[in-house]
Amino acid sequence: MPDPHLTDLIERLTSGIVTPADLDLLREALRTGQIAIVTGERAVSLGGSADGAVIVTGDHNQIIILQGNAATVARELTEPSPKPPAVCPPNPFTPLSGRITNPTHIFDRQREVQQALDYLRSGSSVAFIGDSGVGKSSLLTLLKERAETELGRTPILLDMQKLHSEDDYYEALCEEAGIATVQGGWKLERALRGRRLLLLLDEIEKMTWDGFSHNLRAELRGLAEGEHAPFKLALVARSPLDRLFPDSELNTSPLAGICQQINVKPWNNATARTFIQQRLSGTPVHFSDGEIELLVRSSNGLPLRLMQSAFNLYRTKTSGDV
Template sequence: MLNLKDATVSLMDSDSQICGSGFLVKDGYLLTCAHVVNKAGGPEQPLTMRFQGQENTVSAAVAVDGWHPQEDVAILQLEADPPAGIQPLPLGVCRECGGHAFTAFGYPEVGDYHGILAAGQIIGPVEKEDGRGMLQLASANLARGHSGGALFAENQQRVVGMIVEVYHPDASGKHRDTAFAIPTETIWRLFPALQPASSVLNPFFFPGRINNPAQFFGRQRLLREVKGSLKQGSSVSLVGKPQMGKSSFLYYLYCTRETWLPDKTVVFLDLQQVLDERDFCEELLGHLGEEGDSLRELKRALRQRDLLLILDEVERLAEDDFNPRLHDLLRALAQEPHFAMCLASQQPLTEVFPARTPGGVSPFHNIFVTKEIGPFSEENARGLLLSGLQGTPVQFTAAEIEQLLADSEGHPARLQQMAYALFNQYTR
C-alpha cells in the first residue's frame, strides 16, 4: 500500500491544537475539509500543519478557487515544497468501490497517540437532502479527528474520497459505525486541476467479496454443480481456505438468483455482520418481511417458507453466543423439501460443529453435499488476466502472464494482487 501516513498532515490552530487532517494530492496541493480550516483559523489566514513523522511545521494557504464551504471542501497550496521523500496520494474514481475495504489515517484524540489508522467498508453512494452525492462508510474506529483525511480504497489502491463526517448514534444505538466521505468526482468538479491527465482504472485486485456479478470470473463447473444440487432441494457446504473466493461465489449465486432459481425466496447473510443470536433471528426475519428476534418466532416463520438460505462465514454460528438449539432447528429444516441452505466455511461442517455429547454426531452430519473451492485452474487464471485487460490500453506479455500464473499458483487473491502491481507498472 502507498504510504498513506507520510502524505497526511495535521492542521493546527494558533494554540497548536490539532483541528483535523489533510493530505497531499498533487503539485503542492493539499485537500481538507472547510470546517477543519475554519477551526484552524479560517480561509483568510495562513494555515499551520505538520506532515506525519516530521518535526517541523509547514505553512499553506487556501488556493485560488479552492474555498468551497457549501461542499465542505478546501484545497490548500503549500508555501514551499513538501518535505523530501513525501509523495502525493493518487486520486481514483469512486465508481464500483461499494462493498470494498478502505483505510484512513487521521488525528482523533486517543490517549497520547499522534495519528490513528482506521479501516472499514465503503457501503456505497448516498445523497444528502440538498442533492449532494456522498459515500456512506461503515467503520468502528473512524472518529472526528479523521475529518479531512484520505479515503483510501484497497481495491484501487487510490484515494476515492475525503472523510467529512462521522455520525453519532441515536439513543437506540443505530448507525453507530456510520460515516461519510466526499467522493473524488466532487473534488475534481470543484477543482479540475487535481484531475489526472489519464485515469486508467486498474481492473485487478478485489480484496474481500466481489459485489458486482459482472466482475465474477470462472468457477463455471462448480457453479453448475452447486446450482444443480440446490435446485434439487439439497443443501450445500462450500469449503475452502481463506481468500479462495467463497464469499464472492455465494454472493454471485445470490445476485443471479432470478436467472436460475426464480420461484424460490433466496436470502443472503454475511454472518460477520451479525452481533448475536437475537440479531441473526431479527435479520433473517426482516429479510422475510416478518418481525421478531427469537428462535421460536424464526421457527414459525420458516415452517412452511419455500426458502434457500445462503450463509457466509458460518463459523460465527458455532460461537458461544449462539444456542445449539439453532443448529438443531437448521438441521431439521434442511431435511424438509421446502428449505435448503448453502453455507461457506474454512473447515468441514462436522469440524466446525462437532458432536455435543460423547459418541454423538455433528448436528450437520450427513445432510449437506460438500463442495471444495480451491485455486483457479490454469485456464481460469489465464482467462481472468486476459478478460481484465480487455478495454484497457495495457497488454501483458506472454512471459509476464506465465510468470504470474507460476508465482500465484492459481490462488485468486494472490493472482489479483500480482496482476494489480504489474498493471500499475504500465500506467505510471
C-alpha cells in the same frame, strides 16, 4: 492587398488588445497560409530582433515586426497545441477484497454454481468448502442472482462476520425475511410457514464463536430439512462442516448432515492466465509472458491473491515507474 479584416486583426494584436476569438482567427489564418509568423534568425533577417517576431502576409507584401507581449503571443501561436495527457482506463483488477457483489465481475466457477443448483433442486442444502481467497463467498453472489428464476426461492444473504450473537442473527434474519423478530425453532418455523427461501450464510465459522450454540445449528437443520421446509441452505466455510462443528462424538454435525459439500479449488495455470488476459483486454497495458508466469505462480491459483498482485503490476505500469 491583404484582407482588411485580417489587417484590423493584426493591428489589434500589435496594440495588445486581442481577444480569445481574435486568437482563433489568427490560428486559422496561419493554418490557411494567409499569414506566416517567423522568429529567431529569420525574424532578424527581416528587420526584427532576436526576441521579437515577424508577421508576413500571405502575398509577402506586408511585414509586421512585433515586440514585447505581442511577440510572445505570436510565438505561442506557432507552437503546436499540447496533446492532452493519455487517459489510462481504470485498473481492471478489482475488487481487492471481500465478496464480489457484481455477478458480471465473477470469472469462471460456473461448474461449481451448476453443481450447487443441481443439489438444491434435489432438496439438499450445499456448502462451499475451500481455502481463504479462493472465491467461495463470491459464489453466493451467483446463487443469489439465480435463486428466484432457477430455484423458485427468495434469497437471503447474511454475512455472519457482521453478527456477534444469536440475537443479532435472529434480528438480521427476520428483517431480511420481512417478518417480526422471533426466536426459537417452532416460532420461526411458524412465521415462515409456506415460504420458500434460500438462506446464504457467509463466514459460517462465526457460529463456532462464543454467543452461538449447538441449538442454533440444530434449529437450522430443522428449518432446512424436508420437502416443505422453508429454508434451503448455501454455506461457505474453510473447513469441512463435520470438522468445523464437532458437536458430539456420537452425532454428526447437524449442518454436515444436510449439506452436500462442494470443494472450491484454486485456479489452474490456464484459467489464471485467461483471467489476466481477459481483464487486460480493452486496456493499452500488456503483461509479458514472464510477468504473467510470476503472477500465476506466486498466487498459488488463489483468485484474490492473483487479483491483488495483478492490480499492483498494472498500477506500476501505468504510473511510469517501470
